[in-house]
Amino acid sequence: MKLFGNERVVLADDPATAERLGWTVRRRSAPAPEIVLAPVAGDPRREPWIAQGRVPPGGGAGILWKGHGRDWTYLREAPGVDRYLRALARPPRVRDFTVGISGLGRVGGLAASALSAAATAHTRIGTLLLHDCDAGNLERMVQELGSVASWRGNSPLPRVEAAGLPEMMRHCDAFLFAAASAVPPLGTPGDVRLPQFQPNRACLQGALDAANAEGYAGLFLMVSDPVEVLAQTAFHDSNAPGGAWLGTGLAPERLGGLALGVMWGRAMAEAAAVGQRERVARTGVPYGPHSAEVLVFDDPAAPDPALCEAMTRTARTGNYRVRDLGFLPYIGPALSSIVLTLPELLAGKEVLASSFVDGVYFGAPCRLRWGLSPTRRRIAPEVRGQLEDLHLLLRNRMSGLGIAF
Template sequence: CIPGRMTRRLSYFLTERIDCMYYYTYQNKKYAALESLALLSCSPPRTDEEVTFLINRPPENRRASFLVTDPRQLTAKTDGVEWLDSRRIEAPVPDLPEDIRHRLEAGKLRAINFRHPRWEEIAANANRRRPIRKRVNLLAVGDVGGILLMALKLLGGECIGSIGICDLNENTVARWVAEMSQISWPWEYESLPKVEAVLPERLFDCDVFLFAAAKSVPAVGSSVQDVRMAQFAANRPLVESYARQARKAKFDGLFAVLSDPVDPLCKAAYLASNAGEDGQWDGKGLLAEQVQGFGLGVMNARAAALAQTDLRYLTFLTDGRSFGPHGNGLVIANSIKKYDDQISQELTEQVKTANLRIRELGFKPFVAPAVSSGAMQLLLTLREEWHCGSVCLGGIWFGVRNRYTANGLETESLNLPDELFQRLKETETTLKAIL
């Protein structure tokens, strides 16, 4: 910045710059930015005023809005796995004014991509209050869906008001509605969520849409080595169809994917919902931060189960982490502070193949995934608590510890050992090669 007195003119395309910052007003809201934007300039916000930070990046394949946890996120040109260790973000650290810095440190600074076609809508709805008890609609009550439904019915009374279910088999829907209606605490008949049938065309009249449909699952005993990737070709057109329906309905809730393979299906849903009539990305569908995959939770739980029975993995219970996809590319860290690459690699392999032990017993491994990845992580999400889920990171969906806050989606940032970070980079490359 050039020191000296600056004049302020209330005209478009001309801004006031204070300490290398630009301040704007638009539709009675105040904004800050590190560059000149086509908005009306204004004075800096008062301490008691809300302010949103505007960034200016290509909008495709990235979050349109997020909680800022490190100043480098405001200058970074990319948002890959480096964001899981903000020290590794190759971007200059901006000299933020004290007020903006305090908001960031307090977890109260939201960033919105000014270049996103729907940035105004995002800004207008940023602090919109949703009901405490949400409406959840579940597509498909098969193996996973049925267990998921039961867990949400029993555990979700605090944050779920009702659950709508939809399935191609009408008798399946009727059966589950009847069964769920007969589950209640005596004399507290309204304490658990009500379960009811929902028509396919009303699936997006809700706060949360759960995609648990699967066109086919390799049979127990089949020769398929990677069951999850074998499902991708079959399930991709299905999730894309419902993503386009979400676009048409202007759905603004959470689009959650539980079907395998979770991570590439999330990206497929996002891309399909944002494809215009010409097939090109137009940003008029689901926001990247609206789409989350729930597959990592069971991998984290499997690691914990192993750590409880094998002392070599004990540190996972206090300082371990899980990253990446529900399948090939999974990364389990035995500890962040005392990372051991060999132990972590062994633990990862045992977690990754744990589902095969269930198949060897003659069963499909769907109970733990439905509860640990599905119900538990969804309830933590609705409570705005830390949970395991796949979120948009560098143009792919990547499993991390994250949470939704009042000021946007936050992903955990840690001081990651070099060996661990290299594993994350390899997984990033693997996922980019899929879609």
């Protein structure tokens, strides 16, 4: 076996890709690399381009409970994989991350405010780059958050700076898209998330253009509604800008959605109300989208049907209850789904997020290895059936919207 690369990452028996990257043959006397990547044939429209433990497409939601090995692989046929191989070969960052937030409305503004007041030693965030289409609001937020400090505090807080989208794509380790073109007003009946799709899709295009132009290889995380649909859109529109597959855009495993945390928070409120908080906190899991289709289980291996139904109902209707009180529900999403999730994600810990599951972005417990990948659990047969049905429902929805390959 001939290896090409550096001290961290090598390619096995792939001289053509190595030549494109400018990677030379690795000396036999060199220390063992951290990651040995084997080239595999696959479908870059349906599976991660670089992965530890590959699961070929076609298994639906099965990745949530089936084993998928520990070997590292990459899809040689993915035209855009080179920039991600180069990024993977660089020394991994473990602190002083640069995080960009585009869209400083209710959710993005509150998340930026909370993260700016949290010690870098805790969040690992050294710099917050802020962007907003409203120049006045952007200047206001930079002024306000740049003035956050503690009396005689010894723990540094993140630096807060304004940045354009191209600058963000040059410097960010993680970019959060939190912009919203129009949030349905109070009194709007039914699900208010999906109607935001087309306006927010248009708003997203500028960030995708900047990411492609700058060769962005960091995390691209969706916060705006509908979260899973827009994550799918980011993958689709960056790789098929005219509708035809080019595969030169964002890698699916470096995209994700931050929204499932608030669903879990609402479900936990129900568990606490019936005296089950401590047990559910140990064994409970939510799955699916940030929508009225989310599923919550007190224990996916041995579910209590009545409790699961109650927790799921509370998670699904929490935003309606806040709206019925005359307020827009943004505090829980900002704090649970972003502020309490992002630092854990950057630290490599298990979090709740949406990742690429057989061609569809699907909310589940997951972890950042190189890309976002769901973590496997013991799941009862009846729960597996529900997850398979939900995965199929989301795939059909993405296909109907013209954003699934």
